[in-house]
Amino acid sequence: MYLRLTSADVCNGTRAGNWLTREQAKxxxxxxxxxxxxxxxxxxxxxLLIGCxxxxxxxxQVTLEVLQQREGRWVLIDLEGKGRRVRSVPxxxxxxxxxEEWIAAGRDLLRPSLAR
Numbered sequence: 001m002y003l004r005l006t007s008a009d010v011c012n013g014t015r016a017g018n019w020l021t022r023e024q025a026k027x028x029x030x031x032x033x034x035x036x037x038x039x040x041x042x043x044x045x046x047x048l049l050i051g052c053x054x055x056x057x058x059x060x061q062v063t064l065e066v067l068q069q070r071e072g073r074w075v076l077i078d079l080e081g082k083g084r085r086v087r088s089v090p091x092x093x094x095x096x097x098x099x100e101e102w103i104a105a106g107r108d109l110l111r112p113s114l115a116r
Contacts, residue, residue, distance in 0.1 A: 025050050040102040044095075051095035055081055058089075067091065067099070 020028065029046055033039035048054050048062065058079045066076050074091040081087055091099075 020050070034101075037102075037105050040098075040105050044098045044102040047095040047098040051092045052076065052089045054079075054089060057081070064103075067096075 029043065029050065032042035032046065034043050045059065048059055049056075054062075054076075058081050061079065062076060066078065068075060068077050070077070070088075074093075074096050076089040076091060078086050079089060
């Protein structure tokens with residue numbers, strides 16, 4: 001069976017959907033309380049979604065192993081996205097910093113329990 005495309009179905013070079021403005025994205029990144037571990041986690045998640053343009057399904061498969069440095073840049077390698085396409089996603093420095101902040105806070109939280 002073939003589907004007939006209408007003019008509304010044809011991509012005309014504009015993005016479909018609702019997009020955040022730069023200011024809206026900045027405000028959203030300020031929402032999590034970064035004084036808590038959960039807030040740092042939420043900030044890192046939002047940073048990945050916004051800064052890397054990731055989809056929720058891609059974010060769900062992210063582990064520290066896929067975060068690698070390639071040719072002097074941080075990337076998330078071999079993420080399977082929409083349509084089972086595999087792609088590597090560049091990670092801006094501010095997103096990497098948010099991830100490191102969350103990981104460091106988690107390590108600091110675990111250290112006292114390791115001494116018992």
